[in-house]
Structures are given as structure tokens and as C-alpha cells.
Amino acid sequence: MAAAAWGGARLLWGRLRQGSGTLPGSYAVRVAPKQYLLQNKNLMWIQFSLGTDLHTVFQSYGNMPLVSISDEPDTLYRRLSVLVKGHDKAVLDSYEYFAVLAAEELGLSIEKVYEPPRKIERMTLLKSVHIYKKHRVQYEMRTYYRCLELKHLTGSTANVYLEYIQRNLPEGVAMEVKKTKIEKLPEHIQKPIWDTLPQLFPVSVVLDKICSHATPVIVDGVTSEKEETCKGQKTYYNHQAEGFPPPPPPPPPEQLGNLASDYFLGAYPALGKKLHGLNRTATALGR
Amino acid sequence: MAVTVTSFCAAGSYAWAMLPRLRGAWTLALLQSAANSTAVPQNRSESGGTHWRRREVPRHNRLLGIPRTKKMPVDQDWSNVYPVAASFKPSVVPLPIRMGYPMKKRAPPSKEGNLELIKIPNFLHLTPGAVKKHCAALKNFCTVWPTALDSDEKCEQHFPVEIDTVDYVSAGPSIRNPKARVVTLRVKLSKLNLDDHAKKKLIKLVGERYSKDTDILTITTDRCPLRRQNYDYGIYLLTVLYHESWKTEKWESEKTDADMEEYIWENTCSQKNVLDTLLRIKAAEKISDVPREELLASEIVENYKNSVVLLKNEGETEDNMSKYKESVKKLLNLQGFQ
Numbered sequence: 001m002a003a004a005a006w007g008g009a010r011l012l013w014g015r016l017r018q019g020s021g022t023l024p025g026s027y028a029v030r031v032a033p034k035q036y037l038l039q040n041k042n043l044m045w046i047q048f049s050l051g052t053d054l055h056t057v058f059q060s061y062g063n064m065p066l067v068s069i070s071d072e073p074d075t076l077y078r079r080l081s082v083l084v085k086g087h088d089k090a091v092l093d094s095y096e097y098f099a100v101l102a103a104e105e106l107g108l109s110i111e112k113v114y115e116p117p118r119k120i121e122r123m124t125l126l127k128s129v130h131i132y133k134k135h136r137v138q139y140e141m142r143t144y145y146r147c148l149e150l151k152h153l154t155g156s157t158a159n160v161y162l163e164y165i166q167r168n169l170p171e172g173v174a175m176e177v178k179k180t181k182i183e184k185l186p187e188h189i190q191k192p193i194w195d196t197l198p199q200l201f202p203v204s205v206v207l208d209k210i211c212s213h214a215t216p217v218i219v220d221g222v223t224s225e226k227e228e229t230c231k232g233q234k235t236y237y238n239h240q241a242e243g244f245p246p247p248p249p250p251p252p253p254e255q256l257g258n259l260a261s262d263y264f265l266g267a268y269p270a271l272g273k274k275l276h277g278l279n280r281t282a283t284a285l286g287r
Numbered sequence: 288m289a290v291t292v293t294s295f296c297a298a299g300s301y302a303w304a305m306l307p308r309l310r311g312a313w314t315l316a317l318l319q320s321a322a323n324s325t326a327v328p329q330n331r332s333e334s335g336g337t338h339w340r341r342r343e344v345p346r347h348n349r350l351l352g353i354p355r356t357k358k359m360p361v362d363q364d365w366s367n368v369y370p371v372a373a374s375f376k377p378s379v380v381p382l383p384i385r386m387g388y389p390m391k392k393r394a395p396p397s398k399e400g401n402l403e404l405i406k407i408p409n410f411l412h413l414t415p416g417a418v419k420k421h422c423a424a425l426k427n428f429c430t431v432w433p434t435a436l437d438s439d440e441k442c443e444q445h446f447p448v449e450i451d452t453v454d455y456v457s458a459g460p461s462i463r464n465p466k467a468r469v470v471t472l473r474v475k476l477s478k479l480n481l482d483d484h485a486k487k488k489l490i491k492l493v494g495e496r497y498s499k500d501t502d503i504l505t506i507t508t509d510r511c512p513l514r515r516q517n518y519d520y521g522i523y524l525l526t527v528l529y530h531e532s533w534k535t536e537k538w539e540s541e542k543t544d545a546d547m548e549e550y551i552w553e554n555t556c557s558q559k560n561v562l563d564t565l566l567r568i569k570a571a572e573k574i575s576d577v578p579r580e581e582l583l584a585s586e587i588v589e590n591y592k593n594s595v596v597l598l599k600n601e602g603e604t605e606d607n608m609s610k611y612k613e614s615v616k617k618l619l620n621l622q623g624f625q
Binding site: 067076088162176193 | 456522
């Protein structure tokens with residue numbers, strides 16, 4: 001096996017020397033799988049010189065599908081604003097050329113490319129460690145900016161473009177990406193829920209009943225002594241790394257009747273407390 | 288082939304040890320195939336021994352072999368030379384670049400051993416040809432923007448809520464940036480299902496976050512540690528505001544004139560005064576009692592009402608003042624005056 005690889009590598013080298021830039025795809029796949037090259041230091045030099053051709057060949061190796069399509073709807077970005085900052089204007093010029101070319105090749109619509117004015121931070125420091133107040137040295141730090149605004153991108157396209165741009169960000173350059181996502185109005189804002197509540201109970205009582213089943217969570221992270229909580233105990237902000245606390249189980253249906261949106265009240269149990277801070281009627285009902 | 292390889296390695300010369308990159312079996316290929324190389328010549332005598340003759344190349348000489356720049360064909364693929372970001376290599380880049388401050392009566396330093404050229408970031412791996420190749424491969428992962436949403440107005444009509452988030456990319460001890468958790472939610476109140484009372488109540492609840500000129504409500508949240516939490520909180524705030532503004536509390540009936548956002552003419556002293564004046568005019572002219580509703584509905588009073596409302600709501604402008612003047616003249620029958 002080693003001899004075969006060695007012989008193949010020599011042949012490849014011969015081809016390169018003759019000046020053919022491209023290699024037949026099947027040849028590379030048969031001769032030099034990637035792990036082979038890394039183990040065999042003799043062939044490392046050849047791997048480096050083959051470069052992108054070998055990489056594009058490996059994409060088809062094994063016929064693995066690289067693009068997968070899922071059912072969830074793509075997010076829509078009305079505008080993507082990429083601001084790059086650096087100390088060297090020439091580097092930013094080159095990077096702008098690259099980013100604009102990449103956007104054009106991927107078919108994105110560029111709204112505008114402009115150069116915000118540079119900012120110079122200057123400081124005057126003492127030149128000497130001790131005394132010599134009259135002798136100072138001055139430094140300045142120059143930050144140059146470049147802004148590229150794209151419009152009408154889908155989520156997948158934005159992710160692809162941004163990852164490509166960010167992987168090729170030069171040393172000493174920072175980037176800020178401002179994304180403007182557009183969304184539909186949430187379902188629970190379409191209509192006010194007050195009409196759909198059952199008329200038997202006053203609204204405050206219904207909500208407090210819901211409150212008593214819900215996990216007590218105050219979203220603003222401050223326990224307010226003034227507000228009486230549902231169960232008469234202090235409530236604390238629930239830190240979870242995965243995001244907002246999961247909604248509590250929905251209250252039994254016979255109490256709610258035709259409540260318009262279980263999600264709304266279930267996910268935001270603090271709403272009851274926020275709407276009816278000091279509710280004496282609830283306590284009077286003997287909860 | 289394998290036999291000669293081992294014999295070369297067994298020679299164990301110091302020069303070979305000093306050049307780790309050249310060690311190994313493939314150096315044989317390099318040397319043998321570089322027919323016109325100026326490297327170490329064949330040091331084998333006719334008798335077949337492998338005795339090294341007088342060294343024709345000085346020791347520690349890394350310039351063995353021809354630099355790659357001299358072996359490059361003109362029609363090569365440059366992305367094979369610089370496939371990824373790499374520092375500037377003078378033996379690989381075939382350009383006669385000079386960089387640096389020149390000494391007296393000298394040109395700027397050449398590219399060989401030039402630290403200035405190595406220090407700066409180069410874009411040799413991102414030539415237009417390479418970028419086109421990359422983008423052709425990346426195109427499969429991109430999706431198309433829906434053609435029905437070609438203008439901003441259509442986007443607003445179908446997707447009224449706008450969420451602003453910022454990502455930060457920079458090098459440093461940490462890749463995290465605490466400013467990245469800020470989320471800004473923007474929505475136009477005209478897109479929400481609000482009646483008159485609800486809209487006014489919402490504007491009062493929200494305060495500075497509403498801008499009258501653009502009719503946009505802006506909610507900025509950064510109180511949660513994660514961006515998704517801040518987004519959820521922003522949506523929650525919007526929901527609460529919407530539903531709260533539809534409710535009418537008992538104390539809202541105590542709203543005074545000072546709380547009103549705009550001037551409403553009905554039941555004001557201005558209306559009373561106008562009616563009073565008109566009635567007195569009619570009485571002076573000895574006309575019988577005209578019902579109040581008729582007076583109110585008459586065009587003169589409508590005119591006057593509009594001009595007063597304009598003045599109070601929009602302030603005093605040339606236009607508004609002249610309208611008020613005309614309406615008062617009509618009211619008091621003073622058409623002759625200037």
C-alpha cells in the first residue's frame with residue numbers, strides 16, 4: 001500500500017512539473033485519501049501544492065449529500081449591514097473589494113458601500129519614567145471604517161455569506177454585523193382577548209386562578225415586596241442557558257372556557273401579576 | 288529505487304540534517320527530475336562508490352534548488368499556489384516587490400528576507416478567480432429571496448415586525464461581546480389592530496418609545512443575558528401593551544383636559560361661546576328660535592370648528608391663522624373687512 005501510494009505520488013509530482021494545473025478527479029481519489037497524506041510526511045508537500053483542486057474532488061468522495069433542506073421557513077432579513085474596522089486603510093480597501101465581489105458572485109443585492117470617517121484617538125504621555133514633566137511623547141490610534149449594506153437576504157444565504165466573509169477576515173480587522181429581520185405579527189396580537197373570556201368570572205379572578213397553577217417567575221429579576229405573589233412567597237428569576245423558561249403546563253380546561261390563547265398566558269404567567277398587582281378580590285375568594 | 292534512497296540517507300551528511308523539510312525519500316524525486324538544477328551534482332565516481340567530492344555548494348545554504356517562481360508556467364492556476372491564507376513567501380510569489388524605507392542612494396529593500404512584506408496581511412489567497420470558485424461552490428447553500436417581496440412597502444405590509452440584532456467579530460482573549468445580547472423590536476402602530484382609545488392608551492403607556500413622525504414603536508431589550516431571552520421578552524412586552532391598551536379601567540373616566548392628546552371641539556367653552564354668539568345675533572335680528580343642532584350643523588360653525596381645531600393641534604402657522612380669520616369673518620358677517 002505504501003509502495004502504491006509512493007508510486008502514485010511520484011506520478012502526481014511528475015504531472016505537476018509538466019505544468020498541468022488540474023488533475024483528473026478519479027486519479028486523486030484513488031491514489032491519495034486525506035488521512036494517508038497526513039500520516040505520510042513525504043507526501044505532505046504534494047498535498048499543499050494541490051490545493052483547492054483536491055478539496056473540490058473530496059466533496060464528491062463517497063457521494064455524501066452536503067445540502068440538506070428542512071421544512072422550517074427561512075428567516076428573512078430586510079437589511080444586512082456589515083461594518084469593518086481596522087488600523088490600516090489599504091487592508092480595508094482590499095477587503096471591501098473581496099466582499100463586494102463575493103456578494104456579486106452569490107447574486108446578492110448591494111444597497112451601498114461607503115466609508116464612514118476615521119476616528120483618531122490621541123494621547124500624550126510622559127516620556128520618562130521619573131520627572132521630566134516637560135518632555136512628553138504623543139501616540140495616536142487610528143481606526144478606519146468601511147460599511148457594506150446588503151438588502152433582501154434569506155437566512156441561509158446570509159449565514160453562508162457571513163461565514164465566508166468572516167472566515168476570510170484579515171488579521172487586525174474587526175467586524176460588526178447588524179441584521180434587520182422581518183417577521184409577521186405574533187398570533188396572540190391579532191385580536192384582544194378580553195371579548196373571548198367567559199363572562200361569568202371577572203377577568204382578574206380568572207387570571208389569578210391561572211397564576212396559582214403557574215410557576216412563579218418574575219421576568220424583571222427584581223422581587224417586589226409591594227406586590228403580593230400568588231403563593232405568598234418570593235419569586236426569583238429563573239436562569240436557564242437554553243433561553244426563556246419553558247412555559248408551565250396549561251391550566252385545566254374547565255376553568256378557562258374559551259380562552260383565546262393558552263400559549264400567551266401559559267408562556268407569560270407573570271402577566272397576571274403585572275396586570276393585577278394588588279388584587280384583594282382574589283384573597284377574598286379564599287384561595 | 289528504494290535501494291538508492293536508503294544509501295543516500297545512510298550517507299548521513301550534516302547538510303541534510305540541517306534541512307528537515309528536505310529530508311525523506313521525495314528529495315530524490317526533486318533532485319533527479321530537476322535536470323537543469325544547480326544543486327549538488329552527482330557525486331558518484333565511475334567505480335560505483337558514493338564518496339563525496341569537494342563540496343561545491345557552501346554549508347547551511349537553504350537556497351538549494353530553483354525557487355518555485357522560476358518553475359511556474361504562465362497558465363497555472365494561482366489558487367494552487369495560495370489556496371489558503373498564508374504569509375508572503377518571496378520564493379513563491381513571482382512579483383518583483385520592494386518594500387521598506389530605502390537607505391542612502393539605494394532602492395527600497397527587495398522581497399528576499401523582507402519582514403515588512405511578511406508582517407502585513409495579504410490577499411493572495413483571495414484573487415478574483417479564487418473567489419469566483421469559492422462562490423460557485425457556496426451557491427448551492429444559498430436560497431432565493433421571495434420574488435413577491437421586491438419592495439420595502441410589501442415587506443412592511445406582510446411582515447410588519449422588524450427585529451434588529453448585532454453580531455460582533457473580533458480577535459481577543461474572548462470571542463464574546465456583551466453588546467451582542469441587545470435586541471430592538473420595531474413595529475408600526477397602524478399595522479396593529481387598535482381602536483382609537485387603545486391607540487391613545489398605548490402611546491401613553493409607552494412614552495418615549497413611540498415616535499409620532501414615523502408612527503413606529505421601538506422596544507429595546509437588554510435585561511436578559513441571552514439574545515433569545517431578550518427577543519422573547521420584547522415580544523412579551525408588545526403582547527402585554529397591546530392587550531392592556533384594549534382594557535378600559537374605571538379610573539380612565541377621570542381623564543381631564545390636560546391629559547388629552549389632541550383638542551376635541553365638542554363640549555368645550557369655544558363651542559358654547561359660538562352658539563351663544565349666534566343665538567344672540569339671531570335674537571337681535573328678531574328671528575325665531577333656531578334649534579341648537581341646526582346651528583351646530585351649519586357650515587359657518589363647521590368652518591370655525593375646523594380652524595380652531597387646526598390651531599390648537601398644529602400650532603400657529605400662516606395658513607392656520609388665515610383660515611381662522613376667514614371663518615371668524617364669516618361667522619360674524621364681517622365679509623367687508625380685510
